[in-house]
Amino acid sequence: MLYSDTISNVLYIDLSTKHFWIKQRADVFEKYLGGTGAATALLSEECPKGVTPFSPDNPIILSVGPLTALFPLASKTVAMFKSPHTENLGESHCGGRSAVAIRMAGYGAIVIKGASDTPVYLAIHGDKIYFRDAATLWGIQNSFTVGRIIRENEPGAGFRTIMRIGGAGEKLVPYACVTTETYRHFGRLGLGAVFGSKKLKAIVISGKRSLTVADKNQYRLVYDEIFESSTSSPIMKKYHDLGTAGNVMPLNSIGALPTRNLNEQRFDAASNISGETITEQYLGRRLACSHCPVGCIHIAALREQYLDQPYFYKTSMISYDYEPIFAIGSMLGIGEAAAFFKLMERIEIYGLDVMSTGVVLAWATEAFKRGLISEKETRGLGFDWGGSAFYMDAVKYIVEQPNEFYKHLAQGVEKVSSVYGGKDFALSFGGNEMSGYNTGPAAYAGILVGARHSHLDNAGYSVDQKNIDGNYVKSEDVATTLIEEERWRQILSSLVVCFFARAIYTPDLVSRALKSIGFNYSPADLILLGHTIHAEKYKYKIREGFDLDKLRLPKRILEINTPSGQLHEQYIRDVIKNYKNQIGS
Amino acid sequence: MKLTITDSDRCIGCQCCMFACARRQASTGLSKACIEVRSVGGMERGFIIIVCRDCDNHPCTLVCPTNAIKTSKNPGVVIDMTKCNGCGHCTKACIIGAIFWDAEVNKPMICNHCGYCVRYCPHGVLKIVKHPEFSNNVV
Numbered sequence: 157m158l159y160s161d162t163i164s165n166v167l168y169i170d171l172s173t174k175h176f177w178i179k180q181r182a183d184v185f186e187k188y189l190g191g192t193g194a195a196t197a198l199l200s201e202e203c204p205k206g207v208t209p210f211s212p213d214n215p216i217i218l219s220v221g222p223l224t225a226l227f228p229l230a231s232k233t234v235a236m237f238k239s240p241h242t243e244n245l246g247e248s249h250c251g252g253r254s255a256v257a258i259r260m261a262g263y264g265a266i267v268i269k270g271a272s273d274t275p276v277y278l279a280i281h282g283d284k285i286y287f288r289d290a291a292t293l294w295g296i297q298n299s300f301t302v303g304r305i306i307r308e309n310e311p312g313a314g315f316r317t318i319m320r321i322g323g324a325g326e327k328l329v330p331y332a333c334v335t336t337e338t339y340r341h342f343g344r345l346g347l348g349a350v351f352g353s354k355k356l357k358a359i360v361i362s363g364k365r366s367l368t369v370a371d372k373n374q375y376r377l378v379y380d381e382i383f384e385s386s387t388s389s390p391i392m393k394k395y396h397d398l399g400t401a402g403n404v405m406p407l408n409s410i411g412a413l414p415t416r417n418l419n420e421q422r423f424d425a426a427s428n429i430s431g432e433t434i435t436e437q438y439l440g441r442r443l444a445c446s447h448c449p450v451g452c453i454h455i456a457a458l459r460e461q462y463l464d465q466p467y468f469y470k471t472s473m474i475s476y477d478y479e480p481i482f483a484i485g486s487m488l489g490i491g492e493a494a495a496f497f498k499l500m501e502r503i504e505i506y507g508l509d510v511m512s513t514g515v516v517l518a519w520a521t522e523a524f525k526r527g528l529i530s531e532k533e534t535r536g537l538g539f540d541w542g543g544s545a546f547y548m549d550a551v552k553y554i555v556e557q558p559n560e561f562y563k564h565l566a567q568g569v570e571k572v573s574s575v576y577g578g579k580d581f582a583l584s585f586g587g588n589e590m591s592g593y594n595t596g597p598a599a600y601a602g603i604l605v606g607a608r609h610s611h612l613d614n615a616g617y618s619v620d621q622k623n624i625d626g627n628y629v630k631s632e633d634v635a636t637t638l639i640e641e642e643r644w645r646q647i648l649s650s651l652v653v654c655f656f657a658r659a660i661y662t663p664d665l666v667s668r669a670l671k672s673i674g675f676n677y678s679p680a681d682l683i684l685l686g687h688t689i690h691a692e693k694y695k696y697k698i699r700e701g702f703d704l705d706k707l708r709l710p711k712r713i714l715e716i717n718t719p720s721g722q723l724h725e726q727y728i729r730d731v732i733k734n735y736k737n738q739i740g741s
Numbered sequence: 742m743k744l745t746i747t748d749s750d751r752c753i754g755c756q757c758c759m760f761a762c763a764r765r766q767a768s769t770g771l772s773k774a775c776i777e778v779r780s781v782g783g784m785e786r787g788f789i790i791i792v793c794r795d796c797d798n799h800p801c802t803l804v805c806p807t808n809a810i811k812t813s814k815n816p817g818v819v820i821d822m823t824k825c826n827g828c829g830h831c832t833k834a835c836i837i838g839a840i841f842w843d844a845e846v847n848k849p850m851i852c853n854h855c856g857y858c859v860r861y862c863p864h865g866v867l868k869i870v871k872h873p874e875f876s877n878n879v880v
Contacts, residue, residue, distance in 0.1 A: 225770050228757065256756075260771055304783065314756075314779030315771065338784055364844075366763065366770040376764065383757075387863040443784050444755035449863045451753035455785065473785035 160368045161674075163190060163222045163264035166198070167285070169278065171354050172212055172270030174287045181265070189675075190221035190264055192247065193650035193689040195236040198267055199245075200696055209240035209346070210328065210353035212271035219265035220255040221651040224447075226367055226375075227669055228382055229657040231255045231445045234649055239345040240330035240353075241512070241568060242587035244700045245693065246345040247608045250319075251445035252337035254361070255652055257317040261363030268356070277320075277358040279310055282365075290357040297323030297555070299335045299507040302358060312362025320358035321348045322507030323555045328352050329566045331512035331589070335504070339443065339453055339475040343509045344588060344610060370674030378669045385660045387449050395452040395656050396442070400478035401431030403592075408486075410624065410719040412595045412617075415486040416541050417518035417581055418712050421594050425491020429481050434493055440473055445654070452656060458497045474501045482592030483514025488521065489541030502548050506555045512568060513554065515589035517547055519569045523578045533561035533576075570708075580711035585609055586702075594713070596620030596720025598634050601731035604707045606642060607693045612655055614642035624719050631727055635734035643686035650689060694739060704736045742869050743795055743816035744854045752788040752866045754778055758858035765857040775841050775852040790866065793817050793839045793852040801831040801840055801851070816854045825849070 164182040169175075181194075188194045195217045202215040216237045223230035233254040239246030258266065261282050268278075272287075275294035279286040296302050299322030306318050317336050324332035325348030332348030333341045342348075351357070369375040386392050394402055407413045408426040415423040427433060440457025444450060455473045462468040474497045484503070485496045503510050517539075523529050524539040531538060535558060537546045553562040564572040569589060573582035583590040585600065586609035593599045595617045602616020603609050611617055619637050623629050644663075645655065653661045661669075663679035670677050677685070694702075714723050759774040766773045776792040795816035802810045802818055809824035810831055827847040832840045841850040856869035 225760070256771075307783065314777055364770070364772045366768045366772050366845075369769055372767065375769075379764070383861065441785070441787065442753050444753040446754075446756050447760055449755050449757050449861070451755060451864070453753075 161222065162262045162365070162367070163220075163259070165263050167263045167266045167280070169266065169268050169285065170270045171268065171272040171276065171287075171356060174272075176285045178283070185222070185264055188689060189647070189650040189685070190224075191219050191232070191234045191650040191652040192236075192646055192693070193685070194265055195219040195234050195247070196689060196692045196696065198265060199236045200692065202267060202269065203238055205699055207238055209238045209243060209246075209330075209350060212269075212354065214238045214350060214353075216268040216347070216350055216354075217265060218258060218268075219652075220258045220263075221653075222264075222673060222675060223651045223653065223669060224255045224259040226369065226673055227379060227447075228386055229448050229450070229660070230651055230653045231447050232649070232652040232654055233258060233342075234652060235334070235342045235347050237347060237350050238700070240328070240349045241346040242609065244587070244702050245607060245697050246347065246350070248342040248344050248347050249649065249652075250334070250336055250340050250342040251448070251654065252317055252340035253315075253446045254317040254319065254336050254340070256446035257315065257361045257363060259363075259367075260315060260365055261361050262365060268354070271354040272356065275355045275357055277306065277360070278356065280359065280361040281310075281312060282363045290355075293357045294326065294355070298505045300338060300505060303335070303338060306358055306360055310360045310362075312360070315364055316360055316362035318358060318360045320507075321351045322505060324506045324508045325349055325352040326357075327555050327557065327566075329508060329555060331509040331516075331568055333507055333509045335507055339455065340445070341509070344511065345608065346509075348507050368674070369672060371672050374668075374672040378665070378672050382660060382665070382669070383449065386657065391659045392450050392656070396450050398431035398435055399452050399454040401434055401454065401476060401481055403478040404430040404481055405432065407593070407595075410595075410621075411717060412593060412719050413486050414482060414583075414590065414592055414594045416489045417487060417522045418583060418590075418594060418716055419522070421716055421718065423486035423489075423491065426486065428491045429485045429493050429496055431478075434476060438493060438497070448654065450656070456497055458494060458501075472497075472501055474504070476500060479592055480510045480514070483511045484517070484547070487514050487518045487592075488547060490544050490547075491542065492544070495544035499544055499547055499551070502551050506551065508551070508554070511591060512589040513551065515583050516554070516565060516569055516572070517550055519573065519578060519582050520550065520565060522581050523576060526578065528577050529561060533559070535559060535562075579708075583710050583712060585710075586707060593617035593620075594716065594718050596623070596718045597723050597728050597731065598623075598638065600709075600713055600723070601634065601728050601735070602638050604709075604728075605638065605704065605732055605735045607690070607697060613645065614638040620718075620720050631730035632734040634731045635738055638731070639690075639735060639738050643690045644683065646686040646689040646693070647682050650685075691739065704732055707732065742854055742856055742871060744792060744852060744856055744859070745794075745868050745870055746790050746792070747865060747868045749790050749866060750787055751864045752778060752790060753864055754780065754784060754788045757861040757863070758790075758867060761858045761861035762852075765855060772845070773843065773850065775850050776858055777838075777841070791838050793854070794837070795854065800834040804830040804834040806830065810849075810851075813853070818851055819853070820849060820851060822848060
């Protein structure tokens with residue numbers, strides 16, 4: 157089927173020579189479907205061993221899957237690159253209009269190589285590719301403004317994605333994100349900084365086309381089945397009603413909500429920043445990614461008065477989700493929704509990953525309170541829990557880096573704690589700042605072993621929550637569960653199906669959906685392929701120096717209680733050891 | 742039967758109607774869609790839905806030099822593709838932009854008010870109404 161599908165077209169762009177070419181890579185897409193599978197293969201080809209992340213030789217791979225634009229909820233783009241944050245595998249997923257735009261422009265993947273000597277942005281309109289001068293955009297700190305300017309300058313409204321960086325990416329903050337469609341992100345692991353290192357301010361991609369399917373009747377039947385499950389069944393309810401912010405209260409009540417740099421596991425002011433409260437008082441609009449009827453994107457309307465003039469107000473539209481609420485809400489002791497939104501907006505403007513930023517500020521607050529750093533380092537900011545005004549300035553300093561301390565802070569908690577101490581409460585795992593689940597050993601083991609060091613790699617938090625009644629689970633069983641989940645998720649992310657739709661896209665349904673468009677994979681084939689892709693990804697990680705035996709476990713997680721009880725280092729190490737044995741690395 | 746927009750502020754921008762329109766025409770993707778959803782200058786401000794609103798006098802029919810576009814007995818218009826010479830005057834006459842262009846055959850595409858897209862609008866933005874209820878909602 158691939159012969160007639162544009163999915164196997166790979167657009168190669170060399171920013172150094174301002175040159176592009178398109179190659180048919182049916183070999184890659186036949187073997188790995190697309191998304192994360194194809195990107196892993198292309199990264200392994202294009203990324204030289206041991207390359208420094210800001211070298212022009214570090215490639216950026218963007219890829220989508222064969223179901224994109226054909227079926228609902230297959231609308232994520234996978235980005236792969238060597239991460240400046242972990243100096244290993246960088247993989248980040250983003251929705252918005254990105255995936256459908258890439259597919260409709262006629263590509264399965266885009267490989268960006270080299271680096272420009274002057275600022276550029278790329279305009280990809282179908283098979284027309286332009287290197288646009290971005291001198292006028294470079295230096296604009298505000299990622300919203302960059303989007304607005306490009307929106308006015310480029311065609312394709314309604315059919316395009318505008319990926320851009322703010323000040324953080326230009327300044328090479330290794331947890332800078334790439335923002336698309338104002339509210340979606342390639343968040344984690346620093347794609348924004350890799351853009352910045354290539355002097356690439358933005359990419360706009362648009363296109364319109366028809367695609368081929370093998371069996372039109374079957375295609376429509378499977379389509380309707382997926383559409384029905386995503387709109388009428390209860391499976392997706394939690395995502396469209398309160399959205400992921402609905403997790404705040406349940407996690408708080410079981411004592412799994414990381415609070416004040418995980419000195420506590422319950423937040424006294426949780427109900428002020430809960431999904432319920434925010435929905436009632438601030439929810440201003442809901443949005444969806446292209447071709448997703450669910451609409452999980454929740455946008456708050458924050459009305460603020462200008463203090464210098466009477467009767468003068470503005471209303472800002474700010475996105476929120478569970479993870480930002482944990483990272484810059486409970487983690488910083490900010491229990492006032494308006495203060496949370498203002499900080500969120502500031503972080504969005506600069507284009508920082510909000511999870512890493514929150515955990516970094518939480519470390520800084522504890523370090524300040526313990527006297528590891530003083531106002532000399534912080535430039536007079538007296539960090540304290542809930543002090544949202546200081547945090548606003550601190551975010552600015554992380555980007556502007558006015559002194560040595562902020563230069564180090566901008567590198568993340570792993571590195572800043574190597575300089576100033578406080579490693580025991582530096583909450584990063586595999587080099588990436590933690591996510592918001594203090595649920596138990598599987599959550600922490602999961603982000604340590606997961607290929608992206610993301611809670612979404614293998615959903616350890618879900619494993620913990622199933623065993624919350626105190627049932628003793630053998631470490632090898634936890635490892636097996638994590639591996640099986642992570643392997644299956646390789647298939648979902650190779651098809652770029654949103655993980656929120658994982659209950660809909662079962663192996664059987666994926667097999668039928670693929671068959672209707674002409675790709676023959678049995679459920680068993682898919683499970684095997686998930687295994688292969690995971691192994692390939694790990695091969696890259698190990699090639700770049702990743703070692704499961706050398707993972708740091710922050711002491712803090714052993715000091716605090718979890719819903720699964722007190723954690724023991726040995727147990728987590730055993731899970732890791734079993735994971736290692738089972739993947740045979 | 743006539744397609745109307747009940748409330749464009751309910752639109753979440755999922756574009757499932759656009760994909761549905763293409764499927765209705767035994768196609769896939771977006772190039773055959775006769776309905777378009779795009780943001781009002783950024784998603785924070787919401788969306789507009791562009792589709793034939795079956796206006797009075799159908800300006801598209803008046804400017805067609807070959808009489809290929811005619812008022813339909815259903816709401817909207819019909820195009821006789823054998824007469825259409827692809828001049829594109831109709832696209833200019835429709836100032837809301839509801840006449841789309843099929844680049845493969847270089848001819849216009851216009852919604853025929855079949856209502857298939859309504860089935861794929863989970864948020865009640867689109868509605869199909871019967872004759873007596875016709876309203877002139879502005880998209």
